[in-house]
Amino acid sequence: MAVDIDLMFRIGNKEADVYNFVYKLGAPRLDELVHAESEEAIRNFIQTVKHTEILDLKSEMAKNLIADLQEKFQPYGVYFESVAITQIKLPEELQSAFSDKTKYEIMLQNQYKKHENEKLILENTENQKMTELQRDNFRKLEEAKAAKERALIVREENKINGQAEFEVAVVDADKQASVLKTKVEGQKAIAENRGIK
Numbered sequence: 237m238a239v240d241i242d243l244m245f246r247i248g249n250k251e252a253d254v255y256n257f258v259y260k261l262g263a264p265r266l267d268e269l270v271h272a273e274s275e276e277a278i279r280n281f282i283q284t285v286k287h288t289e290i291l292d293l294k295s296e297m298a299k300n301l302i303a304d305l306q307e308k309f310q311p312y313g314v315y316f317e318s319v320a321i322t323q324i325k326l327p328e329e330l331q332s333a334f335s336d337k338t339k340y341e342i343m344l345q346n347q348y349k350k351h352e353n354e355k356l357i358l359e360n361t362e363n364q365k366m367t368e369l370q371r372d373n374f375r376k377l378e379e380a381k382a383a384k385e386r387a388l389i390v391r392e393e394n395k396i397n398g399q400a401e402f403e404v405a406v407v408d409a410d411k412q413a414s415v416l417k418t419k420v421e422g423q424k425a426i427a428e429n430r431g432i433k
Contacts, residue, residue: 240323241274241301245309245316253313261312270305277304297321 247257261269281297302319309316 240321240325241278241298242320242322243270243274243305243316244318244320245270245305245314248313248315250313255313256311257313261314266309266312266314269309273305273308274301277301 247253257266277300278297281300298319298321302316305316305319
């Protein structure tokens with residue numbers, strides 16, 4: 237892993253700070269120590285963090301680095317004012333693996349969305365068919381009820397008509413019987429009259 241950093245520091249204004257820097261450290265040694273200490277601090281920080289979080293923790297890494305450098309270089313009159321982590325580059329294989337993982341996750345999300353969409357379409361189609369079946373069944377049920385009502389009305393009409401025809405037939409039969417009875421009685425009377433004569 238490669239980490240690029242920019243360090244901004246100053247030599248203290250006090251005479252003791254300048255003396256300590258010049259006689260105890262010096263510019264060449266400062267360069268070596270800053271290089272070694274920053275590498276060590278970054279290495280220690282990176283070992284405590286998951287590789288998936290490293291890019292998100294730049295500012296935390298910078299805070300830890302500046303705190304470590306301040307602690308180690310203040311006795312030499314050197315004060316660090318800011319640390320900027322300009323770039324973190326992961327190894328090529330790891331970067332490629334992250335890229336592949338991201339592509340795979342995007343593909344899975346797309347497949348999931350496609351599946352959900354197809355599922356929704358199927359559910360809507362089935363709901364439509366179910367609604368149409370329910371509507372057809374309701375219509376057929378209403379038609380059957382209406383047919384039953386019509387059949388009951390026709391049966392009642394037939395019953396009334398049959399009763400009326402029966403009553404008319406009874407009246408007609410009574411009339412015919414009365415006519416026959418009268419005719420027979422007339423014939424009887426004629427026969428009696430003939431018998432008397």
